Amino acid sequence: MIGATLDAGALIALDRSDRRMLVLLARVVEAGGIITVPATALAQVMRNPARQARLSRLVRQPTTPVPALDAVAAVQVGRLLGASRTSDIADAHVVLCARLADGSVVTSDPQDLRRLDPTLPLITL
Numbered sequence: 001m002i003g004a005t006l007d008a009g010a011l012i013a014l015d016r017s018d019r020r021m022l023v024l025l026a027r028v029v030e031a032g033g034i035i036t037v038p039a040t041a042l043a044q045v046m047r048n049p050a051r052q053a054r055l056s057r058l059v060r061q062p063t064t065p066v067p068a069l070d071a072v073a074a075v076q077v078g079r080l081l082g083a084s085r086t087s088d089i090a091d092a093h094v095v096l097c098a099r100l101a102d103g104s105v106v107t108s109d110p111q112d113l114r115r116l117d118p119t120l121p122l123i124t125l
Helices: 008-015 019-030 040-045 053-060 071-084 089-101 111-115
Strands: 005-008 104-107 123-125
Touching: 005 008, 005 019, 005 071, 008 019, 008 040, 008 053, 008 104, 040 053, 040 089, 071 089, 071 111, 089 104, 089 111, 104 111, 111 123
Parallel strands: 005 104, 104 123
Antiparallel strands: none
């Protein structure tokens, strides 16, 4: 695993100081990997930045990209949803971001992501 893209479940685990998540992120950073946080996944979990210090700190890092769902990405996400016959925009955006980052997805819900891309490398929490 070079880099890691975090879905909402992974962000919740970080917010709750889950030890597995903290260790995994430390390993990615030590290996020089990039931690990607899709904006759609962040929107699913960010409720109070002042109280969600770990999340806030992660997304403020200059080495943590937070890809937006812009017009180009929205079309790609829509195509992915159509091809997989699913409807979760955030999950599809996570898959798209992971493909672009060429890394693994950290998730607590591997089944939904497998429906979108059965070949995607997953790390299940």
